[in-house]
Amino acid sequence: MEQVLLDFIRALRQSGVRISVAETMDAVNAARITGYSDREILRNTLGATLAKSRREEEIFEACFDRFFDADDYPDMDGENIPSLLEEGEKQTAPLTQMILSGDMASLATSLRDAGDRANVKNISFFTQKSLFGRRILQAMGVEDLIRDIKRLSGSGNEEDRQAAEYLRQAKDVLNERVRDFVEKQYSLFAKNVTDELLERFLRDTKLSNVEERDFRRMHALIRKMVKRLNDVHSRRKKTARRGLLDLKKTLRANVAYHGLIVYPKWKTKKINRPDIVAICDISRSVEKVVRFFLLFLYSLNDSLAKVRSFVFCSNLVQVSHVFENYRVEEALDRILKGKDLDLMLSSTDYGRSFMDFKDQWLDRVTQKTTIMILGDARNNFGNARTEILKLLQERSKRIVWLNPEPRSFWGTGDSEMKRYLPYCFLARECSTVNHIQRTVDYMLRTRN
Amino acid sequence: MNSQHDEKFKAVDHIRIGFEKNGYVCSRQIATTLYLAWHLQKPILVEGPAGVGKTELAKIMAAYLGLPLIRLQCYEGLDESKALYEWKYGKQLLYTQILKDKLNDILSGAEGLNDSMARLHQFDDIFYSTYFLEPRPLLASLRQQDGSVLLIDEVDKSDQEFEAFLLEILSDFQVTVPEIGTITALSRPYVFLTSNNTREMSEAIKRRCLHLFIPFPEAKLEQQIVRVRVPGISEDLKLQLVAFIQAVREMDLKKAPSVSETIDWARVLVLLHSSRLEPAVVRETLNVFLKFEEDIESVRENMPELMAKVKKAI
Known part of the structure; x- marks a missing residue:
C-alpha cells in the first residue's frame, strides 16, 4: 500500500503541489495510524498532511478522486461458465485462465503490473496513449489469448466454439479496460507535464500573438507572476542607518543595567512598500497587447499595495475603482469599451493625456511614487508635451516606461519614444510575460 | 502529551462526540486532523475565514483534555522577549x-x-x-508538568523573523536560552496555530504542521452547531435561520456572516421570543450578523428572494 501512496504523492507533485520528503513520511505514518479502510478518513488524513494551503487542497481533492477511484474494478460482465473452466485449464495461457475463471482481482493486479512494466507513469503526451495501451496488452500476454481464441474457434467441439466467442467478448472488454487505465494514468501523470511545457512556451510568446483560447491560461500565468513579485517585495524592509544611536531605545534596553549602556541600539530606517502610479495606453495601435497590460494592472491592483491605475486614449481617466469592483473579465471589458468611464476612444493623444494627469492627479505624486507608463508612444504626430513628462520626472521618484515595440522601432514614424526617453529612469521593450516580470522585478528591487 | 489522555484519542468519532459534549460540533475532517495531531505529535495550522471557530477549537481542546490553555496573540513587532x-x-x-x-x-x-x-x-x-527567568507563553507551555494546549493565535500577523523563531519550538518542542541552555518540554503541548490568511505562511512552517482549513459549514452541520450552542431555539426557527444565512452567504457581500454571527443572531432571535423567521424581525436584526452598511442595504433589497430561497430549502 505504501507504493500506492508514493505514486499518489508523485501524481500530486506533478499537479503542482509542493511536497517535501518530511511530508511524505508524515503522510505514510498518518495513513498507518488511521488505516486505509475508510475512504473519507484516508482523504482527510492525506489532506491534512500533504495539502498545506487552500489552493493545494483543491488540487488534492481533484487528484484524490482521480487516483482512488471509488469503483476501480467493477466485475466484467460475463457470467462464469463452469464447463469452460474445465476446458480452459488444459493448456491455455494464464490470461485466458483468468478470464475463464472470472478472477477479477488477479486480472486487475495483472493490469497494474503490466502497467508498471510498460512504465506507463512516464507517459507525457496524449499521442502516446495508444502506444502505452498496446504495450500493456502485450505485457499481459494478449497474444497468447488471441492464439487460444483461434485454436478454440477452429475446433469442431461446440463447447470450444462457445468458449472462443466468450473469450472474444472478454478481449474487447479488456481492451476497453486498458484504454481506461491508460487514460487515467495520463490524466494523473501527464496532463501537467504538458501544461508546464505550454506555460513555459507562453511565457516567451509575444503578447500580441497569444490567442484568445490561451487567454485564461495567460491570466493565471500573470497572476502567478504578480503573486511571486508580491511575495518577494511586499514586506517592509528595514535597513540600519549605520552609526546612529537610537537614544530612546538604548535607554529602555539598558534600564536593567543601572542605565549603563551595555547593549547599544541603533537607528533603523523603514523602507515603505512601493507606491505605484500606472498609466496605460489603450488605443488601437496597442490593441493586441492591451488586454495583457490591463490584466497585469488588474493583478497588480489585486495584490500589491498602493497601486493607482489610469488608462488613456484621447484623454485620461482613473480606473482603480473598476479593478476593485469588478471581476477580471468584466473589468477589462468595461475599460476597453469605456463603459461608465469618461473616456474618449478616438485617436491617441499622449500630450492631452499627460495634461489630464498633471491637472488632476499631480498632487498625488510624491517623491516616493514610481510612475509606470505602458504604451507605444505613437502620438499621431500630435504635440508630445515632453515638458509635462519632465515635470512628472521631477516630482516623482522615477518614471518607468514599458513599450511593446522593439527598441529598433522607437522613434520611427509617429513614435515619440526617443523624445520621452531622456525623462525615463528605465525604458524597456516589453512584449512577453518574461519581459514584464524582469522589468518589474528590477523596478521593485532597485527602489532605494 | 502524555499517555493518560490516549483514551480520549481512541478513535476519530470518539473525539467528535467528546467535543460535542463540550459544545463544539466538528466535521469529520476536523476530528480526523485532531486525531492525527495527537498521534503524530504535530502542531495544527488552522486556516479559514474569521469567525468559523478556529480559536474556539483550541479552547475546547483544552477543556476536553482538562489542560490549561496558554495563548499567545501575535501582532506585528512581537519578539522573543514577549513570546518566550x-x-x-x-x-x-x-x-x-x-x-x-x-x-x-x-x-x-x-x-x-x-x-x-x-x-x-x-x-x-x-x-x-x-x-x-520570567516565562512568557511559549516557555510557560513547555514547562507545564502535565502538558498544555498552546494556542498561537493569528500567526500571520507576526513578522517573518518571528515565524522563523517558532520553528525550533514547533519541530522539537524545545527552546534555547543562551545563558541557561536548551529547555525541553516536560510534556509536549498540543499546539494550534491559527491564521486568517493575510499573508502566506512560509514553507518551513507549513511543513512542520498539519494543515486544517475550516470553511463555512454546510447547512446540516450549521444546524447542529446552532442546536448545541443555542439550546432554547425552536426547530422551525433553527431550520429557517440556517437556510437564510446560507442564502446570504451566496450573495456577493463585503463580509459574509460566519458561524459566530449565526449563533449571535440565533441568540438574539431567541431573546426576542421569535419562533419563526418573520421578515419584519429579520429586517430589524440584520445588523447582528452583517457588519457593513452596504451589506445590510443589499440584503434588505433582496429580502423577498432570500425568503423564497429559505422556503425552498426547507
Whole structure:
C-alpha cells in the first residue's frame, strides 16, 4: 500500500503541489495510524498532511478522486461458465485462465503490473496513449489469448466454439479496460507535464500573438507572476542607518543595567512598500497587447499595495475603482469599451493625456511614487508635451516606461519614444510575460 | 502529551462526540486532523475565514483534555522577549544590592585576589538561572508538568523573523536560552496555530504542521452547531435561520456572516421570543450578523428572494 501512496504523492507533485520528503513520511505514518479502510478518513488524513494551503487542497481533492477511484474494478460482465473452466485449464495461457475463471482481482493486479512494466507513469503526451495501451496488452500476454481464441474457434467441439466467442467478448472488454487505465494514468501523470511545457512556451510568446483560447491560461500565468513579485517585495524592509544611536531605545534596553549602556541600539530606517502610479495606453495601435497590460494592472491592483491605475486614449481617466469592483473579465471589458468611464476612444493623444494627469492627479505624486507608463508612444504626430513628462520626472521618484515595440522601432514614424526617453529612469521593450516580470522585478528591487 | 489522555484519542468519532459534549460540533475532517495531531505529535495550522471557530477549537481542546490553555496573540513587532522569556531585571538588581552589602562577609578571610575571585565566581550563575527567568507563553507551555494546549493565535500577523523563531519550538518542542541552555518540554503541548490568511505562511512552517482549513459549514452541520450552542431555539426557527444565512452567504457581500454571527443572531432571535423567521424581525436584526452598511442595504433589497430561497430549502 505504501507504493500506492508514493505514486499518489508523485501524481500530486506533478499537479503542482509542493511536497517535501518530511511530508511524505508524515503522510505514510498518518495513513498507518488511521488505516486505509475508510475512504473519507484516508482523504482527510492525506489532506491534512500533504495539502498545506487552500489552493493545494483543491488540487488534492481533484487528484484524490482521480487516483482512488471509488469503483476501480467493477466485475466484467460475463457470467462464469463452469464447463469452460474445465476446458480452459488444459493448456491455455494464464490470461485466458483468468478470464475463464472470472478472477477479477488477479486480472486487475495483472493490469497494474503490466502497467508498471510498460512504465506507463512516464507517459507525457496524449499521442502516446495508444502506444502505452498496446504495450500493456502485450505485457499481459494478449497474444497468447488471441492464439487460444483461434485454436478454440477452429475446433469442431461446440463447447470450444462457445468458449472462443466468450473469450472474444472478454478481449474487447479488456481492451476497453486498458484504454481506461491508460487514460487515467495520463490524466494523473501527464496532463501537467504538458501544461508546464505550454506555460513555459507562453511565457516567451509575444503578447500580441497569444490567442484568445490561451487567454485564461495567460491570466493565471500573470497572476502567478504578480503573486511571486508580491511575495518577494511586499514586506517592509528595514535597513540600519549605520552609526546612529537610537537614544530612546538604548535607554529602555539598558534600564536593567543601572542605565549603563551595555547593549547599544541603533537607528533603523523603514523602507515603505512601493507606491505605484500606472498609466496605460489603450488605443488601437496597442490593441493586441492591451488586454495583457490591463490584466497585469488588474493583478497588480489585486495584490500589491498602493497601486493607482489610469488608462488613456484621447484623454485620461482613473480606473482603480473598476479593478476593485469588478471581476477580471468584466473589468477589462468595461475599460476597453469605456463603459461608465469618461473616456474618449478616438485617436491617441499622449500630450492631452499627460495634461489630464498633471491637472488632476499631480498632487498625488510624491517623491516616493514610481510612475509606470505602458504604451507605444505613437502620438499621431500630435504635440508630445515632453515638458509635462519632465515635470512628472521631477516630482516623482522615477518614471518607468514599458513599450511593446522593439527598441529598433522607437522613434520611427509617429513614435515619440526617443523624445520621452531622456525623462525615463528605465525604458524597456516589453512584449512577453518574461519581459514584464524582469522589468518589474528590477523596478521593485532597485527602489532605494 | 502524555499517555493518560490516549483514551480520549481512541478513535476519530470518539473525539467528535467528546467535543460535542463540550459544545463544539466538528466535521469529520476536523476530528480526523485532531486525531492525527495527537498521534503524530504535530502542531495544527488552522486556516479559514474569521469567525468559523478556529480559536474556539483550541479552547475546547483544552477543556476536553482538562489542560490549561496558554495563548499567545501575535501582532506585528512581537519578539522573543514577549513570546518566550525575559529576565526579571528588577529582581536581579535587588540581588546585586544584597550581594554588595554582603561582600565583606563573603570576602573576609580570603587570601589574595585569586581566592577572592574564586569565591565571587560561586555567585555568577545565580543571576542567570531559572530563578530570574520570567516565562512568557511559549516557555510557560513547555514547562507545564502535565502538558498544555498552546494556542498561537493569528500567526500571520507576526513578522517573518518571528515565524522563523517558532520553528525550533514547533519541530522539537524545545527552546534555547543562551545563558541557561536548551529547555525541553516536560510534556509536549498540543499546539494550534491559527491564521486568517493575510499573508502566506512560509514553507518551513507549513511543513512542520498539519494543515486544517475550516470553511463555512454546510447547512446540516450549521444546524447542529446552532442546536448545541443555542439550546432554547425552536426547530422551525433553527431550520429557517440556517437556510437564510446560507442564502446570504451566496450573495456577493463585503463580509459574509460566519458561524459566530449565526449563533449571535440565533441568540438574539431567541431573546426576542421569535419562533419563526418573520421578515419584519429579520429586517430589524440584520445588523447582528452583517457588519457593513452596504451589506445590510443589499440584503434588505433582496429580502423577498432570500425568503423564497429559505422556503425552498426547507
